[in-house]
Amino acid sequence: MSSFSVTDTSSRTKRIAGTLVIVYALITMLPLVWIGATGFKSPADAISYPPKVVFSPTLEGYVNLFTTRTRQTQEYLQNNPPTNWADEIVRQYDMVIVGPSKFGERFLNSVIIGFGSTFLSIFLGTLAAYAFSRFKIPLADDLLFFILSTRMMPPIAVAIPIFLMYRNLGLSDTHLGMILLYTAVNISLAVWLLKGFIDEIPREYEEAALIDGYTRFQAFYKVVLPQAATGIASTAIFCLIFAWNEYAFAVLLTSATAQTAPPFIPTIIGIGGLDWPAVAAGATLFLLPVMIFTIMLRKHLLRGITFGAVRK
Amino acid sequence: MAEIIIKNIRKQFGDFVAVQESSFTVEDGEFFMLLGPSGCGKTTTLRMIAGLELPTSGEIFLDGEEISQRPPSARDIAFVFQMFALYPHLNVRKNISYPLVSQGMSKSKIKDKVSEVAGILGIEDILNRPVGGLSGGDRQRVALGRAIVREPKAFMMDEPLGALDAEFRERMAEELRALHDRMGATTVYVTHDQLEAMQMGDKIVVMNNAVVEQFGTPREIYDKPATMFVADFIGSPSMNFLDFEGKLAENDTQVELSGTVLNIPALREGAQGKLSYGVRPEHLQFSDKANFRGEVIASEYLGTTQIVTLDTACGMLKARIGSDQKATVGEKVGLNVNSQTVTVFDRSSGQALKSALNEGVVGNG
Numbered sequence: 001m002s003s004f005s006v007t008d009t010s011s012r013t014k015r016i017a018g019t020l021v022i023v024y025a026l027i028t029m030l031p032l033v034w035i036g037a038t039g040f041k042s043p044a045d046a047i048s049y050p051p052k053v054v055f056s057p058t059l060e061g062y063v064n065l066f067t068t069r070t071r072q073t074q075e076y077l078q079n080n081p082p083t084n085w086a087d088e089i090v091r092q093y094d095m096v097i098v099g100p101s102k103f104g105e106r107f108l109n110s111v112i113i114g115f116g117s118t119f120l121s122i123f124l125g126t127l128a129a130y131a132f133s134r135f136k137i138p139l140a141d142d143l144l145f146f147i148l149s150t151r152m153m154p155p156i157a158v159a160i161p162i163f164l165m166y167r168n169l170g171l172s173d174t175h176l177g178m179i180l181l182y183t184a185v186n187i188s189l190a191v192w193l194l195k196g197f198i199d200e201i202p203r204e205y206e207e208a209a210l211i212d213g214y215t216r217f218q219a220f221y222k223v224v225l226p227q228a229a230t231g232i233a234s235t236a237i238f239c240l241i242f243a244w245n246e247y248a249f250a251v252l253l254t255s256a257t258a259q260t261a262p263p264f265i266p267t268i269i270g271i272g273g274l275d276w277p278a279v280a281a282g283a284t285l286f287l288l289p290v291m292i293f294t295i296m297l298r299k300h301l302l303r304g305i306t307f308g309a310v311r312k
Numbered sequence: 313m314a315e316i317i318i319k320n321i322r323k324q325f326g327d328f329v330a331v332q333e334s335s336f337t338v339e340d341g342e343f344f345m346l347l348g349p350s351g352c353g354k355t356t357t358l359r360m361i362a363g364l365e366l367p368t369s370g371e372i373f374l375d376g377e378e379i380s381q382r383p384p385s386a387r388d389i390a391f392v393f394q395m396f397a398l399y400p401h402l403n404v405r406k407n408i409s410y411p412l413v414s415q416g417m418s419k420s421k422i423k424d425k426v427s428e429v430a431g432i433l434g435i436e437d438i439l440n441r442p443v444g445g446l447s448g449g450d451r452q453r454v455a456l457g458r459a460i461v462r463e464p465k466a467f468m469m470d471e472p473l474g475a476l477d478a479e480f481r482e483r484m485a486e487e488l489r490a491l492h493d494r495m496g497a498t499t500v501y502v503t504h505d506q507l508e509a510m511q512m513g514d515k516i517v518v519m520n521n522a523v524v525e526q527f528g529t530p531r532e533i534y535d536k537p538a539t540m541f542v543a544d545f546i547g548s549p550s551m552n553f554l555d556f557e558g559k560l561a562e563n564d565t566q567v568e569l570s571g572t573v574l575n576i577p578a579l580r581e582g583a584q585g586k587l588s589y590g591v592r593p594e595h596l597q598f599s600d601k602a603n604f605r606g607e608v609i610a611s612e613y614l615g616t617t618q619i620v621t622l623d624t625a626c627g628m629l630k631a632r633i634g635s636d637q638k639a640t641v642g643e644k645v646g647l648n649v650n651s652q653t654v655t656v657f658d659r660s661s662g663q664a665l666k667s668a669l670n671e672g673v674v675g676n677g
Contacts (some may be wrong), residue, residue, distance in 0.1 A: 212462075
């Protein structure tokens with residue numbers, strides 16, 4: 001009889017598991033690869049059927065994403081030679097670049113609002129979670145339930161009251177307004193997730209810091225925060241993903257000044273027909289910040305920094 | 313270094329009384345043990361001295377100053393936690409220097425101090441290691457280093473050996489005691505292990521159910537228990553209790569148990585009702601002539617001694633006798649009691665009756 005072990009798996013099992021993981025990864029990656037590839041296709045290649053897997057890449061999509069263009073007469077085109085490589089690309093359609101598009105601005109809005117609300121959610125969430133975890137708060141359980149209950153309906157259900165409220169407060173179409181709104185939605189998640197992480201940190205660390213001559217607040221940020229880094233990193237990723245992808249409120253509450261990228265990208269379709277490569281280029285660029293943020297924090301997600309320091 | 317006076321200290325968590333009005337004095341340079349079963353309030357008492365809990369009422373004096381309501385940072389008392397509580401994100405050197413950093417000490421001075429302490433504890437070679445991978449003993453030493461580096465007025469230790477393997481405990485206990493003797497620092501040490509308390513302590517407070525049962529030297533606590541709890545808790549096997557009912561007057565020197573007359577130290581107070589005759593196993597000797605007789609039920613061989621269980625007319629007894637003596641199961645033997653070591657207890661109050669034996673003992677009465 002062969003011995004069976006939970007940890008030592010046979011090479012056949014390993015091969016099957018590895019294959020499954022790779023197949024799953026390929027399936028989930030496919031749409032992303034498709035979007036990335038479409039961004040480099042010409043409009044004709046993008047809509048050809050059957051779809052082209054091999055194509056000659058072009059930056060047309062990206063040029064169209066970042067510029068506004070206008071059609072010109074042959075005479076004008078001959079008298080004014082192209083000024084740069086981007087201009088040259090659009091000339092094949094008898095067009096010239098007349099200025100930048102709004103994409104850069106909208107993208108920057110997304111960065112400001114997304115990261116701003118993430119920072120604020122984490123800041124407030126960590127303090128609240130610490131208080132709930134460590135201090136005796138009257139009605140703590142009810143308060144925690146109340147905080148969570150704000151998540152029990154879809155946020156968009158309160159869209160109309162918020163729309164009216166924001167109009168009266170002058171928060172419509174402002175960065176501050178959107179940061180506050182996304183923070184309000186995210187904070188319940190942040191408090192609950194972070195409370196779980198902080199509950200796991202033994203109180204002895206803070207008590208040791210108190211004994212070592214530090215104040216409670218010093219003990220909090222010198223001892224508790226480094227231990228909670230893992231939890232803070234993963235909570236921040238969740239908050240950023242929500243704020244970054246949010247579409248409905250952004251459509252409703254922003255327009256000229258504080259519009260974020262999600263409501264902007266579909267409007268590209270309207271400019272001079274269905275410009276799929278430009279939409280795909282916008283979507284690709286839009287994916288990058290969350291990806292980079294997640295990769296940057298990955299080591300915190302994976303590293304268990306408290307291993308073994310307190311014996312249990 | 314300092315003297316600590318605890319006066320009528322009390323701690324209540326909601327309706328739960330963790331420590332009832334307790335008083336004792338830790339003298340300058342003493343190695344002082346707080347001993348008791350888990351949940352008896354010993355750790356709460358220790359935490360109140362350190363400032364991690366504030367007493368509900370009562371006073372704590374450190375070097376003559378009342379400190380009971382001060383934050384821990386304003387007390388100049390170091391604390392060694394049971395689980396060590398080394399900061400996991402810092403290496404050994406930074407852990408030890410942490411209390412000095414909070415005092416704003418210069419970097420070069422901190423470096424000197426840490427090296428000095430590392431030398432005392434023999435941990436120079438692990439100073440730059442992260443604390444995560446250290447063995448239990450090394451963690452213990454680092455935790456001690458963090459406590460002694462600041463040269464506090466007093467040390468609080470909460471079962472510091474509790475997390476160590478048995479073989480290592482004895483060595484660390486010796487190291488701890490040696491370190492204490494070398495530094496002469498006032499130390500309050502919490503343990504539930506009576507052997508550890510007897511072995512290391514200059515003085516012991518025995519606590520049970522939030523109450524101080526007895527306060528004295530290890531010898532006093534062992535030889536002159538103030539309550540039945542102390543008599544039972546200290547010593548292995550514990551004291552034999554032979555229950556009886558009767559009436560005793562001051563100056564009595566004998567009691568009668570189920571027809572057997574036994575000697576006791578002269579009583580200093582009278583008592584009646586449910587009483588108990590307490591004698592330690594090693595104070596019983598086999599003697600053919602004695603008229604107090606019992607039947608051998610079992611014998612446990614322990615090397616130099618053996619523990620013999622006997623069935624007598626007054627109840628079951630354990631006797632510790634030399635292993636060279638013969639104890640055959642089923643045999644009837646006579647027992648001699650070293651009567652000057654006997655304590656009589658009042659079972660309804662649990663207190664020892666005052667006698668020639670236990671004069672001057674500090675109990676909870």
